[in-house]
Amino acid sequence: MFCAGCKDVFRRLHWDNNGCKSTVWRCISRIEPRGIKCRARTLREEVLEKACFSAFSELLRTCQRQRSRIRTSVLINSRT
Structure with missing residues (x-):
């Protein structure tokens, strides 16, 4: 992830804030000094x-809708 x-x-x-453990994601520029703020x-x-x-x-739903549309289009075109 960028x-x-x-x-x-x-x-x-992995953070441990006063006994409250959690997993987080941080930009490396905030962790290591790189001259970038x-x-x-x-x-x-x-x-x-x-x-x-x-x-x-959402991607899966979109793909399924597209597949259904293509299948319908192929069926309609194959009957003509």
């Missing part, structure tokens, strides 16, 4: 997972 701000990559990190927010992994699953589901 940062929209500085175009660097995101890295998966990136302002990208930290992403919680569960939020990122939901967004990815939602996008994949």
